[in-house]
Amino acid sequence: MKTFLFFLSILLAFHLSTGVTFGNPDSSGYDSSDDSKPVNVDFQNGLNAAKNGNYKLAVKHLKRAAKSSPNNPDVYNMLGYSHRKLDLLDEAFIYYQKALKLNPRHQGANEYIGELYLRTNNLKKAEEHLEVLDDVCLFGCDEYDDLKDSIEKYKKSRE
Template sequence: MTFRKFILAIFTVFAAQLLAAQIVFSAGSSSSTTEAEAPKSADFAAGKAAIDAEQWEAAIAAFTKVTTDEPKNADAYNYLGYANRKLKNYDAAFENYNNALAINPDHKGANEYIGEAYLQTGNLKMAEEHLLKLDALCFFGCPEYTMLKRAVEDYKAKQS
């Protein structure tokens, strides 16, 4: 194997690992914190379990406790917004997404979910603003950008 081929092989392996890491770390709530940094209270775990089980009221109760105890927890506000949006409590959803974004403007999950909420309430312009924000945050792309882009495209197709 020539030196050039060896370097190319090393670069290819490194690039594949970097891409795999981005996919793994982008799962979940999508804050800029890593799993090790994320707070793990019992209420947070209960809220996440309720989200996974689509028990929106239980999720709201749990994440309300988390945000009371941890007022700077962007992930908790994001999940609280998500549960409210699923119940079509759009005012509460927007309030919580905006709280998450005030804490962490680069929170990918909150940018995606607020964009989806804007589409559900007929505000394409604001959804596209959050899509642009995700485009800037996701240099190599990310699931949040892809999902909001797809939602925007579907929304536009239904409007035609």
């Protein structure tokens, strides 16, 4: 029992020191539980518009949010997501890459860019982002599961 508690305390210390999450229920990768971040009204409006399927309106709000929060990877992730849903794939890549430049371990951006790579028939790059998620999500997460399922479906469709 002492050995178990020792390893549990090591794992907890690692988790607290690195900020690694053990799963994120919000597949956008947006951490709404962090009360230390001021609420960006444009980001919240963009997020709501995207969740309601109004991607053009989401882009409008999210571009304003990017001006006021230029270092927020969640904003760029949602801009990528909204552009992908509008079939503006080149723009989606640009925004996902901005999100990943700010936070290479961003769960939502890694999932969504992986799905975008599948749409452009680049299985290898999608699998690279799945590997990142496997590393980030120590005990699994929705983003890993979703991208893994998408890759499996992609492979089956190619058989």
